[in-house]
Amino acid sequence: MSRAPQGPVPDRLDPEKVAYWYFRLNGFLQIENFVVHPERRGGQRTDADLLAVRFPHRAERLFDDPHDIMADDEKRLSLSSDLIDVLIVEVKTNQPCTLNGPWTRHDQQNVHRVLAAIGCLPPGRIADAAADIYRAGIQYPGVTQLIWSDLLAFQRRRQSPA
Numbered sequence: 001m002s003r004a005p006q007g008p009v010p011d012r013l014d015p016e017k018v019a020y021w022y023f024r025l026n027g028f029l030q031i032e033n034f035v036v037h038p039e040r041r042g043g044q045r046t047d048a049d050l051l052a053v054r055f056p057h058r059a060e061r062l063f064d065d066p067h068d069i070m071a072d073d074e075k076r077l078s079l080s081s082d083l084i085d086v087l088i089v090e091v092k093t094n095q096p097c098t099l100n101g102p103w104t105r106h107d108q109q110n111v112h113r114v115l116a117a118i119g120c121l122p123p124g125r126i127a128d129a130a131a132d133i134y135r136a137g138i139q140y141p142g143v144t145q146l147i148w149s150d151l152l153a154f155q156r157r158r159q160s161p162a
Helices: 015-025 110-118 123-138 148-159
Strands: 029-036 046-054 085-089
Touching: 015 029, 015 046, 015 085, 015 148, 029 110, 046 110, 085 110, 110 123
Parallel strands: none
Antiparallel strands: 029 046, 046 085
């Protein structure tokens, strides 16, 4: 569920904005700096750089022609054609990519809190879904990782007329 761009990013670019625009151009509605609040008063538990959702019938047209639809990065993002995609995005500039402790420690239940806060699952399914996310997050190959050159190349292709 976590999408974590990695690798060197040019100094003049804000990595979180590059990631934001990549996901926006792929049809995701987003919340930046999504804070996971504590159970009671006090500081935040953690945050996600982006929280994003994409609906399965999304289509963005280059012009008003219904057959002229912009191609999303479907394969790289493993986008669903029939389900809503929900992403918890951590933006990293280090390589290899690592996830922060709050996202890998099951005992802190931060993933549970995010799933409950966004309402993408009924309450009775949150624990099982969170357990699956923690399992994938601990094994980094199980987490989709995007590299900066791929994000920037996609954005250049999208902005250049064919």
